[in-house]
Amino acid sequence: MAIATRYRAAFFDPDALRHPVPTFPWKSAPAGLATRRQLRAEGLRPGGQEIAAQVLWRGVGGVRTAYLYRVALALPKRTATPAQLAAIGEALRARRTCSTCGTERTYYIPRKFGECLTCAGMES
Structure with missing residues (x-):
């Protein structure tokens, strides 16, 4: 070489x-x-x-x-078990659920506001 x-x-x-x-x-x-x-x-x-x-x-x-x-x-590579996949799904769902109105959104709730954009007054 x-x-x-x-x-x-x-x-x-x-x-x-x-x-x-x-x-x-x-x-x-x-x-x-x-x-x-x-x-x-x-x-x-x-x-x-x-x-x-x-x-x-x-x-x-x-x-x-x-x-x-x-x-x-x-x-x-290891694959996740069904229980692990379910736990990940629940965690991601919690990140999309507004703590103020309880609505599950299509986006992750911004940590900056702690609530969905509608409740934070950022969306009209």
């Missing part, structure tokens, strides 16, 4: 000689490794495995890091 710039060379450490884990520059990670977001897009999760490598790049605020996990060791 040819490293074209000093920037990329600074972040290229596949043998972990300068960094605690193997390190690669942006868009240079080997096949078989993926970030959490990439795993989630495939319906997987790290499943408690250790970080296998990292990607470093210069971004807003300095050097940014993305940890990589082995795809072969990843586990399927």
Whole structure:
């Protein structure tokens, strides 16, 4: 693999000689490794495995890091139980219900007002 710039060379450490884990520059990670977001897009999760490598790049605020996990060791994403889904539904319904008039709205009640826009006088 040819490293074209000093920037990329600074972040290229596949043998972990300068960094605690193997390190690669942006868009240079080997096949078989993926970030959490990439795993989630495939319906997987790290499943408690250790970080296998990292990607470093210069971004807003300095050097940014993305940890990589082995795809072969990843586990399927967990799904919520029916009871968990029901609890989430109730919590979201409570966020849409006005405490003043008791009406369930199609939007979440603004915390700023603590009541629906009609009761707060913001809607005519």
